[in-house]
Amino acid sequence: MSDVQGDLALRFPQNPIVTPADVRPSRPDLTVQCVLNPGAFRYDGRTGLLLRVAERPAQEPAWVTAVVRRSNGSEGIETIRFRRGDPDLDASDPRVVTYRGDAYLTTLSHLRLAWSDDGIRFRVDERPTLEGSGPQETFGIEDCRVTQLGATYCLTYSAVFARGYGVGLITTQDWVHFERHGMILPTPNKDSAVFPEKIGGAYRILHRPTSATFGGSDIWTAQSPDLLHWGDHRCIACTRPGQWDSARIGAGAAPILTDHGWLAIYHGADDSNRYCLGVLLLDHDDPTRVIARGPNPVMEPSADYERRGFFGNVVFSNGHVVDGDRVTVYYGASDEVVCGAELQISALLDQLNPVDKSMAPTRPAPDPSPTQ
Amino acid sequence: MSDVQGDLALRFPQNPIVTPADVRPSRPDLTVQCVLNPGAFRYDGRTGLLLRVAERPAQEPAWVTAVVRRSNGSEGIETIRFRRGDPDLDASDPRVVTYRGDAYLTTLSHLRLAWSDDGIRFRVDERPTLEGSGPQETFGIEDCRVTQLGATYCLTYSAVFARGYGVGLITTQDWVHFERHGMILPTPNKDSAVFPEKIGGAYRILHRPTSATFGGSDIWTAQSPDLLHWGDHRCIACTRPGQWDSARIGAGAAPILTDHGWLAIYHGADDSNRYCLGVLLLDHDDPTRVIARGPNPVMEPSADYERRGFFGNVVFSNGHVVDGDRVTVYYGASDEVVCGAELQISALLDQLNPVDKSMAPTRPAPDPSPTQ
Numbered sequence: 001m002s003d004v005q006g007d008l009a010l011r012f013p014q015n016p017i018v019t020p021a022d023v024r025p026s027r028p029d030l031t032v033q034c035v036l037n038p039g040a041f042r043y044d045g046r047t048g049l050l051l052r053v054a055e056r057p058a059q060e061p062a063w064v065t066a067v068v069r070r071s072n073g074s075e076g077i078e079t080i081r082f083r084r085g086d087p088d089l090d091a092s093d094p095r096v097v098t099y100r101g102d103a104y105l106t107t108l109s110h111l112r113l114a115w116s117d118d119g120i121r122f123r124v125d126e127r128p129t130l131e132g133s134g135p136q137e138t139f140g141i142e143d144c145r146v147t148q149l150g151a152t153y154c155l156t157y158s159a160v161f162a163r164g165y166g167v168g169l170i171t172t173q174d175w176v177h178f179e180r181h182g183m184i185l186p187t188p189n190k191d192s193a194v195f196p197e198k199i200g201g202a203y204r205i206l207h208r209p210t211s212a213t214f215g216g217s218d219i220w221t222a223q224s225p226d227l228l229h230w231g232d233h234r235c236i237a238c239t240r241p242g243q244w245d246s247a248r249i250g251a252g253a254a255p256i257l258t259d260h261g262w263l264a265i266y267h268g269a270d271d272s273n274r275y276c277l278g279v280l281l282l283d284h285d286d287p288t289r290v291i292a293r294g295p296n297p298v299m300e301p302s303a304d305y306e307r308r309g310f311f312g313n314v315v316f317s318n319g320h321v322v323d324g325d326r327v328t329v330y331y332g333a334s335d336e337v338v339c340g341a342e343l344q345i346s347a348l349l350d351q352l353n354p355v356d357k358s359m360a361p362t363r364p365a366p367d368p369s370p371t372q
Numbered sequence: 373m374s375d376v377q378g379d380l381a382l383r384f385p386q387n388p389i390v391t392p393a394d395v396r397p398s399r400p401d402l403t404v405q406c407v408l409n410p411g412a413f414r415y416d417g418r419t420g421l422l423l424r425v426a427e428r429p430a431q432e433p434a435w436v437t438a439v440v441r442r443s444n445g446s447e448g449i450e451t452i453r454f455r456r457g458d459p460d461l462d463a464s465d466p467r468v469v470t471y472r473g474d475a476y477l478t479t480l481s482h483l484r485l486a487w488s489d490d491g492i493r494f495r496v497d498e499r500p501t502l503e504g505s506g507p508q509e510t511f512g513i514e515d516c517r518v519t520q521l522g523a524t525y526c527l528t529y530s531a532v533f534a535r536g537y538g539v540g541l542i543t544t545q546d547w548v549h550f551e552r553h554g555m556i557l558p559t560p561n562k563d564s565a566v567f568p569e570k571i572g573g574a575y576r577i578l579h580r581p582t583s584a585t586f587g588g589s590d591i592w593t594a595q596s597p598d599l600l601h602w603g604d605h606r607c608i609a610c611t612r613p614g615q616w617d618s619a620r621i622g623a624g625a626a627p628i629l630t631d632h633g634w635l636a637i638y639h640g641a642d643d644s645n646r647y648c649l650g651v652l653l654l655d656h657d658d659p660t661r662v663i664a665r666g667p668n669p670v671m672e673p674s675a676d677y678e679r680r681g682f683f684g685n686v687v688f689s690n691g692h693v694v695d696g697d698r699v700t701v702y703y704g705a706s707d708e709v710v711c712g713a714e715l716q717i718s719a720l721l722d723q724l725n726p727v728d729k730s731m732a733p734t735r736p737a738p739d740p741s742p743t744q
Contacts, residue, residue: 103585103586136606136607139586160586161586161587161607162586162587163583163586163587163588163590163607164583164585164586164587164590164607165583165586166605181603181604182603182604182605182606183603183605183606184603184604184605185558185605186557186561186579186581186592186594187583187587187592187605187607188560188581188582188583188584188585189558207558209536209558209559209560210560210584211535211536211537211559211560212560212582212584213475213536213537213560214475214511214532214533214534214535214536214537214559215533215534215535215536215559216535218535218536220558220559222558223601224601225597225598225601226597226601228603228604229595229597229598229601229602229603230601230602231553231554231555231556231600231601231602232553232554232555232556232600233538233554233555233556233557233558233559234508234554234555235508235533235535235536238535
């Protein structure tokens, strides 16, 4: 199966299915800049999306703004303005502004539910469902994965604040009452998805730390007895120099159980920040073992709404629902709108290669004298 | 109490107490470059140090070398040589060599026991006690904290490999048999010490992640039901711009229980990589709460062996033993030799200030228009 875009994804003709115009701002002094990167799940016969809604204050030409949630009791927000052209200001990235070594976000994100009977037309709730809370979410909460474990939905999201970003955990059974469990993986970590069942008696998770001196932004696993505490961290898949996933990789939504193992859809970015989706196949009984990895993206930014927007050339998915051989991927396009596409699991499996050992986390035996 | 060096530490007149000349190489083709950063403990009436021994191959003038442990079954090591002056080579840091974006260590570290009856004169074991093992320790193991929990000693150390560095856990009861528990905190993390008792029913730890986009190298806490799995990560103390601990801070050995709370000796580095020791006081029942923080270092590089060496201007401690009001700190000086000094707990407490709220992890309400 392939559509006009030339990859393995059959995009919804209705794309984009949710845009900022569909989302009511959370406060009268904010506008919705982007709606993106939804978690996805089924509940009570409907499809739910947990959208990331990124808001910012009204823009003035002479100023660059950043926005921070207060955590000192009053639950308001603070707008920080920087004069455009200030030599101490770096505003080259539309998502982040850096001033004298301190980084701020230009938007503040919360999570909001949207519901659909057909999986295509969604009605977005009028109010935020989950907002940042406490001192470690003052820059917002983002990019939530939703994994169903029995009757419990397990939400893993990025908690962002001035001192870093880690993975927060919230659980719910009814999508009305939510329980917060704090930060389960410390900074710098994001792109974290819990497996939909225990393996070898333990919960498992994929996560994405970012290392500075050694390594980079790779996919790791960990295990847990209780979802709250995690250990046995292992690096299982690394960026591939010179390829489409050379700069950063990170998990999408929960891996999908197939007859061949756990199929994990992941995102990869290259050195020019172009984000595509690819696939990994993990051993059924030992998901720290990568059996196979797709050589090429299974989906890449090609439609107009994927190439142009708030941050162009991005397809990024952290939510999908599965029906037999079909996986419906919900994804953020250009960090600005929400879209949908269908992929066939059998087609994803078909194009996998046994994993190239040179891409495994252990560095291969180096050339004894690379400069001779 | 103060000695001629002008800080609160009374240095051993015998310093340095262990030097590379006291340590037999682990292999005939390696030399011991540095012995540093010991964990410290009492066992069976003696004082034990778990030294970090950093080795490297014989040096040739025209080459810069790095060294890696194999993890593919054969337990050997690999030397990588780079031609000095190669434009793709950055060898400006004696500890790390970077070639075409990949970082390597110039030395390979293992851990080795040394024993003493008087806490001053140590006999170093002939062979390594613990070496790197498996794919996530190919660059060695470093800087072990030792915490006694009942009859069990809990060893937390830096596990280093090409894709990052995390915190590994090993336990022992007799210092002969050791049990490895894998990586308990993922990359990039080090400087991790377990508290010597449970608090509120949970084990507690201090750790030091390093964040890139937001924040930096701060001290965090976490808690655990079993020492193996960790959650509820919180940033509790941050670097202080313009001060002696402006660039990086990290825990020393296990915090010391006092009548006023948990006294944590930590290291801080400034922007010129000068490493000093300072102190934090944490709430007895809630060690995520910083009660007070020392304004100045309690120990700073001043003796000749602290100012000159493999990496000069460094005092770094991850091991101490406590007798009443006296804490004997064992420390690495200039990343090259092991030294000892005494500090009085009462004197450390006396110079503490109630914590400056502006240094707390939550960024203060920002100036609404800092460039106006």
